[in-house]
Amino acid sequence: MSMEQPYAYSRREIVEPDWTRFPGWAGVTAAEWDSAQWQRAHCVKNVKQLRDLVGDLLEDRFYADLERDQAERATMSMLVPPQMMNTVVPGSHDAGTPTPAAFTEAFYADPVRRYMLPVFSDRRPDWPSHPYSTRDSLHEHEMWVAEGLTHRYPTKVLAELLTTCPQYCGHCTRMDLVGNSTPVIDKLRFELKPADRYDAMLAYLEQHPEVRDVVVSGGDVANLPWKHLEAFVERLLSLENIRDIRLATKALMGLPQHWLQDDVRAGMERLSTTASSRGVHLAIHTHVNAAQSVTPTVTRAVRAMLDAGVRDVRNQGVLMRGVNAEVPLMLDLCFALLDGAGIIPYYFYMCDMIPFSEHWRISVREAQRLQHGIMGYLPGFATPRIVCDVPYVGKRWVHQIESYDETLGISYWTKNYRTGIELSDTQALERRYEYYDPIYTLPPGGQEWWTEHGGSMVDIHDAATSAAASSRAAAAADVSAYDSLQTTGRS
Numbered sequence: 001m002s003m004e005q006p007y008a009y010s011r012r013e014i015v016e017p018d019w020t021r022f023p024g025w026a027g028v029t030a031a032e033w034d035s036a037q038w039q040r041a042h043c044v045k046n047v048k049q050l051r052d053l054v055g056d057l058l059e060d061r062f063y064a065d066l067e068r069d070q071a072e073r074a075t076m077s078m079l080v081p082p083q084m085m086n087t088v089v090p091g092s093h094d095a096g097t098p099t100p101a102a103f104t105e106a107f108y109a110d111p112v113r114r115y116m117l118p119v120f121s122d123r124r125p126d127w128p129s130h131p132y133s134t135r136d137s138l139h140e141h142e143m144w145v146a147e148g149l150t151h152r153y154p155t156k157v158l159a160e161l162l163t164t165c166p167q168y169c170g171h172c173t174r175m176d177l178v179g180n181s182t183p184v185i186d187k188l189r190f191e192l193k194p195a196d197r198y199d200a201m202l203a204y205l206e207q208h209p210e211v212r213d214v215v216v217s218g219g220d221v222a223n224l225p226w227k228h229l230e231a232f233v234e235r236l237l238s239l240e241n242i243r244d245i246r247l248a249t250k251a252l253m254g255l256p257q258h259w260l261q262d263d264v265r266a267g268m269e270r271l272s273t274t275a276s277s278r279g280v281h282l283a284i285h286t287h288v289n290a291a292q293s294v295t296p297t298v299t300r301a302v303r304a305m306l307d308a309g310v311r312d313v314r315n316q317g318v319l320m321r322g323v324n325a326e327v328p329l330m331l332d333l334c335f336a337l338l339d340g341a342g343i344i345p346y347y348f349y350m351c352d353m354i355p356f357s358e359h360w361r362i363s364v365r366e367a368q369r370l371q372h373g374i375m376g377y378l379p380g381f382a383t384p385r386i387v388c389d390v391p392y393v394g395k396r397w398v399h400q401i402e403s404y405d406e407t408l409g410i411s412y413w414t415k416n417y418r419t420g421i422e423l424s425d426t427q428a429l430e431r432r433y434e435y436y437d438p439i440y441t442l443p444p445g446g447q448e449w450w451t452e453h454g455g456s457m458v459d460i461h462d463a464a465t466s467a468a469a470s471s472r473a474a475a476a477a478d479v480s481a482y483d484s485l486q487t488t489g490r491s
């Protein structure tokens, strides 16, 4: 008797959902849809615009849920380009126009909706934030060697050129800096003018020949006027020590029309030609979290970049419960990336410990099981590593834990290099660094311990986290209702 495999591969058809199914886009033409300007001008930025687009297809309870989240929980303001919005409930009208009740249920359950349009009822009522969650959970600002230039690893740096994106993800790790302020988070702002900041970054890189690899990021480089991005990358290419350049853009998926513009394609070809002539690897790193986000327009944009001479397009997804943190969903996504668009699945990051992210986060043990579950199906070069970005350490594969207290949900990690702020710290390589599982995933004894001790650990300087602590006590009674909501639907 032959047994079925735990995951059954089948080639997935890549489709562009019909955007005219949304009442607000019923008359939008293909030419408009393909225009980057039209896409940028028609992003969904608030509840009213969502209502104008979707109308009565969504029941009022959804709009109220979203409004409350915007007022009390959201760390990112709303910004969803039409291209992304169109991948929410992509098959909603396959069997004709759905009832509002059916559409609303499907909308609530949709993985792209869950992270781009988070609602209040998504969040944990008991522990919306972990007591150790912080605004800059990776401590990148502490490691700035020039404004926006993080030097955490020995040979590589992160250059944050700007603080905006064409789309804002609810779980954004850089919520401290990226996007507009929200009612619960006042964003940090760069102080220097962009030109001065870029000069300072490049001066640092010139003086530090040990740095060979630059992630050019933000925000999203698709929001930088092309001539500024090209000028910055050209200057990087003139530095003998820089051998790898990676451009970070979620817009390759969220607003692929940007990367299909003639001037952008021609500019990328110029950069790729220079990079190639100097033996430098120029790659694009994108951020796709759900298989349905890979559409023919995304595929065209990736091909355009590869045709322009970019060495590789790689994906760094974020692992989130309700979005992709299950073996079949991850493998569906990886195959859609690889077969459908020629994107290499590279990393999945565990969702970081920012305020109000607990409902998305999973435990290290769950992440290890996922890594185990996806091994062996994809080619080795395209099997993503699941990594935990441990504060003050950096990326570690989830199996690299040194020890693990699963009752309290505390994993301990070590490292083999000093970050930029530990160059004279003799203990940096001896120390154990901690990472925390979501409390609601712990056994009863661990949850009780955190209930008793967690409140005193809240950083009182962090308004968002403090708000989470006070709401936790008030909302404890809502937990069982929340659990049933997540498993049985919301109607």
Ligand code: SF4
Residues within 6 Å of the ligand: 164, 165, 167, 168, 169, 171, 172, 173, 174, 178, 218, 219, 220, 250, 287
């Ligand atoms: S695209 Fe990246 S930087 Fe921008 S909001 Fe999303 S996660 Fe944050």
